[in-house]
Amino acid sequence: xxxxxxxxxxxxxxxxxxxxxxxxxxxxxxxxxxxxxxxxxxxxxxxxxxxxxxxxxxxxxxxxxxxxxxxxxxxxxxxxxxxxxxxxxxxxxxxxxxxxxxxxxxxxxxxxxxxxxxxxxxxxxxxxxxxxxxxxxxxxxxxxxxxxxxxxxxxxxxxxxxxxxxxxxxxxxxxxxxxxxxxxxxxxxxxxxxxxxxxxxxxxxxxxxxxxxxxxxxxxxxxxxxxxxxxxxxxxxxxxxxxxxxxxxxxxxxxxxxxxxxxxxxxxxxxxxxxxxxxxxxxxxxxxxxxxxxxxxxxxxxxxxxxxxxxxxxxxxxxxxxxxxxxxxxxxxxxxxxxxxxxxxxxxxxxxxxxxxxxxxxxxxxxxxxxxxxxxxxxxxxxxxxxxxxxxxxxxxxxxxxxxxxxxxxxxxxxxxxxxxxxxxxxxxxxxxxxxxxxxxxxxxxxxxxxxxxxx
Ligand SMILES: *Cc1c(COP(=O)(O)O)cnc(C)c1O
Numbered sequence: 001x002x003x004x005x006x007x008x009x010x011x012x013x014x015x016x017x018x019x020x021x022x023x024x025x026x027x028x029x030x031x032x033x034x035x036x037x038x039x040x041x042x043x044x045x046x047x048x049x050x051x052x053x054x055x056x057x058x059x060x061x062x063x064x065x066x067x068x069x070x071x072x073x074x075x076x077x078x079x080x081x082x083x084x085x086x087x088x089x090x091x092x093x094x095x096x097x098x099x100x101x102x103x104x105x106x107x108x109x110x111x112x113x114x115x116x117x118x119x120x121x122x123x124x125x126x127x128x129x130x131x132x133x134x135x136x137x138x139x140x141x142x143x144x145x146x147x148x149x150x151x152x153x154x155x156x157x158x159x160x161x162x163x164x165x166x167x168x169x170x171x172x173x174x175x176x177x178x179x180x181x182x183x184x185x186x187x188x189x190x191x192x193x194x195x196x197x198x199x200x201x202x203x204x205x206x207x208x209x210x211x212x213x214x215x216x217x218x219x220x221x222x223x224x225x226x227x228x229x230x231x232x233x234x235x236x237x238x239x240x241x242x243x244x245x246x247x248x249x250x251x252x253x254x255x256x257x258x259x260x261x262x263x264x265x266x267x268x269x270x271x272x273x274x275x276x277x278x279x280x281x282x283x284x285x286x287x288x289x290x291x292x293x294x295x296x297x298x299x300x301x302x303x304x305x306x307x308x309x310x311x312x313x314x315x316x317x318x319x320x321x322x323x324x325x326x327x328x329x330x331x332x333x334x335x336x337x338x339x340x341x342x343x344x345x346x347x348x349x350x351x352x353x354x355x356x357x358x359x360x361x362x363x364x365x366x367x368x369x370x371x372x373x374x375x376x377x378x379x380x381x382x383x384x385x386x387x388x389x390x391x392x393x394x395x396x397x398x399x400x401x402x403x404x405x406x407x408x409x410x411x412x413x414x415x416x417x418x419x420x421x422x423x424x425x426x427x428x429x430x431x432x433x434x435x436x437x438x439x440x441x442x443x444x445x446x447x448x449x450x451x452x453x454x455x456x
Contacts, residue, residue, distance in 0.1 A: 006050040010038045031388065031408045032395040042069035044418035047404055055404035056426050060414035062406075063243050063275035066334075067324055068418025074279055074320045081316030087308055095310035098319050102277065102285060105251050105322075106241075108267035112287030113296060114310040118242035118274035119147025121286040122205065124304045125270045126151060128286070129203035129236045131302035132295045137197055139204040140164075141184040143380025145212035146205060146240050146272075156181035184210060184379045185219045190229060198233035203270075205238040208253035211412045212243070213383040214366035215359040223257065227265040236292065239268035242284065243412070246276040246322060248362030249331055256362055279321030281314035330417045334363035337415045340424055341365075348431035352439040354390060364412045369394070369438070383410060393441035394434045401430035 014021035022028045022036065029036045037049040045068055047057045060066070067074065081094070099112045115121050126138055126149065138151060146152045154164030154176040164179040166172065180197065182189045184206075194201065204226050210216040230237040245252035249259075254267060269292055274284035287293060295302045308314075325331070342358050345367055349356045357368040357377055368377050370385040377383050391409035398405050403426065405413065 002053045003051050004035055004037065004049075004053070007038045008035050010050060011035050026406075026408050026411070029407045032392045034396060034399070036407070037399075037404065044068040044070075045416055045420070045423045046418075053402070055399070055402050056419075056423055058403060058405050058413045058415075058427070059411075060416055061275075061280055063247055063412075063414055064278055064280045064321075065414070065416055066247055066276050066330060067279075067321060067328070068416040069280075071321075071324065071417075073324060074317055077316045077320035078281075078313055081313045084312065086313060087311055089307065092310065092312050092315075094312050094315035094319060098277070098283070098310075098315045098322075099285075099287075101319065101322050102273065102287065105246070106254055106271060106287075107251075108254070108269075108289070109271055109287040110290035111293035112273075112285045113293070113304060114315070115284050115286065115304075115306055116282045116308055116311075116314075117147065118240075118272065118284050119149055120306070121242065121272040121274055121284040122146040122152065122238070122240055123149040125238050125272050125286040126203060126205065127304065128292065128296055128302050129238060129270065131300075132292050133202045133234065133236060135200050135202040135235070136178045137180060137200045137202060138178060139180045139182060139190075139193060139201060141206055141210070141380075142181050143184055143213035143216065143383060144205075144207045144210050144240070146207070147242075150175040151179050152205070154179040154181055156183075183381070184213075184216060185222050186379065187222060187225050190225060194229045194233055198229075198235070201230070201233055201235040203236040203238050204230050205240060208239045208241045208244045208271075209248070209257070209361040209364075211361065211364055211366070212410070213380050214368050214377060214410050215361050215364060215412060216377055216379065216383065217359065217361055218257075219378065220261075224261075224263060224265055227263060227268070230269075231265060236269040238270045238272065240272045242272050242274035244361060244364070245271070245273040246325060248364060250325055253361065276321065276325075277318045278314055279317030281311070281317040282308070283311065283314040283318045328417055331363065333417055334415045334419075337419045337424060338363040338365055340421070341413075341415075341427060344428045344431060348435040349438070351432070352435035354394075354435055354438045354442060355387065363415055366410075366412045369409055386410075387442055389444045390438040390442045394438035397434035397437040398430050401433065403427050403430045 040050045047055045153167045155167040164176045164181045166176045241252045249256040270288035272286045297303045355371045357372045369387045369391045372382045386409045
């Protein structure tokens with residue numbers, strides 16, 4: 001077996017100076033066991049760690065690297081931008097170009113504000129919704145992740161439609177107490193919440209298509225019901241497209257679903273974006289109806305700001321990445337790659353007798369190590385029925401075969417333009433052995449610590 005000595009050494013050093021040795025919890029491998037690989041470089045679909053081991057990358061930085069790593073044209077755009085200066089603290093042309101691109105792609109988005117992370121985007125969208133409506137309550141869905149915003153680190157209390165409890169120490173009851181957590185895809189529960197609290201609800205925030213508990217698509221009519229109920233109650237609908245935006249289609253989930261089902265009651269009022277639109281750099285955005293966005297400072301009274309917001313280098317990466325998604329027809333490529341992998345994964349797991357369900361949002365898919373309810377994972381409770389020991393064994397075998405899956409069973413497998421048929425062959429070849437490892441581990445008590453699915 002290949003050595004991981006340098007990763008182990010770095011992880012030991014990291015743990016001395018950084019809590020848990022990482023700067024975002026899922027990276028620590030707690031859900032799968034073992035030592036996280038410290039990456040030295042990445043090119044196309046391949047990660048190379050500090051010990052010189054190569055892996056097919058199925059994380060893609062959790063979504064941004066849709067063109068593959070260090071795409072030459074994006075690299076060139078970044079280098080040219082950096083040569084002109086790193087940050088000005090005054091306006092620049094790139095900010096206008098990136099905003100225009102988002103507004104041109106996503107029809108309901110008339111104005112955007114650029115920020116640095118998806119967390120900032122959802123946090124600011126919620127503040128804006130509260131400022132616009134003059135109301136305080138926010139509805140979110142269990143298992144949907146919107147970054148580590150205090151008000152959204154909330155877990156459902158017991159019983160239907162109770163007010164949320166803090167989901168992390170450090171979040172106060174006051175911060176989570178205006179949040180109502182509802183099971184995803186539960187139409188009756190959502191109706192009940194609006195019947196009881198409608199006039200106090202500022203907004204419902206939802207992942208456009210949930211991907212942070214694994215992919216759990218909205219069942220027929222669910223998105224449309226959110227829209228109808230918010231409109232009737234005078235509340236806003238916030239569609240969080242940080243993960244899906246510009247990844248499932250060039251207009252994100254909005255374009256994907258509206259082309260398929262239509263939105264008879266109209267689109268969301270506000271949208272949040274991140275990941276792909278930053279091309280691997282810290283850039284994110286929130287936007288939507290001009291009359292709502294007009295409440296944002298300095299046009300209006302709702303405060304929001306950022307020293308590095310609209311950073312010239314980050315926006316250069318985003319602009320070039322978005323431009324290339326069109327030029328390369330990346331969405332067709334990704335869907336073909338997903339169409340190749342999904343049946344291979346399913347066949348390998350079935351042959352080994354491993355219970356699983358694969359669910360998709362366009363080319364984004366996730367492999368649940370559970371059959372769900374009647375073969376379908378509809379909500380967080382279904383997703384949490386996963387066999388984490390089986391996933392851990394599967395993940396570890398794939399890693400040893402040179403395929404770096406997400407180190408949590410609750411995450412999406414991300415593809416890129418650089419995932420060519422030859423790269424996918426390497427994934428397919430590793431599957432049978434990993435499936436047998438998963439079968440052997442099935443049902444055994446997970447050695448890994450509890451996986452807080454979705455909390456990246
Ligand atoms: C990743 C993600 C976020 C948070 O974005 P960060 O840049 O990590 O703060 C918010 N919402 C969704 C749907 C995400 O997938």
